Amino acid sequence: MLYSEKVMDHFTNPRNVGKLDDADGVGEVGNAKCGDIMKIYLKIDGDVITDVKFNTFGCGSAIATSSMATEMIKGKPLSEALELTNKAVVEALDGLPPQKIHCSVLAEEAVKAAIKDYFDNTGKEYDPALFKGGHSCDNCCNG
């Protein structure tokens, strides 16, 4: 089978879909390869992500990885969420077909963009190197 049961589960029944009107950080990224877009909303209390929602205008793999990524960062400290990699999300989904790996990059980058937005909104100091690299819009489309 092309897709794992976990991918099918998160695709057909995605967790944390929607938006948070009172989000503390919002991250939106586009996938340069296919033009798909993902938006993630974070509610942050102290240093912990207390709630997260996402909207993805993308393929099934993008939806499944967004869903899994939100599950993996909910209730976690920001430092842990910043360490979330697309590889870890793909592993948690029991893999993706090689040609769909690029879809998982959206989730990692949207989480990072939302945390950066929170830092910027609250004037918190951070190491800009944390947000370098990858394929977010900041780095390739608008940069």
Ligand code: FES
């Ligand atoms: Fe665009 Fe999957 S094909 S995110």
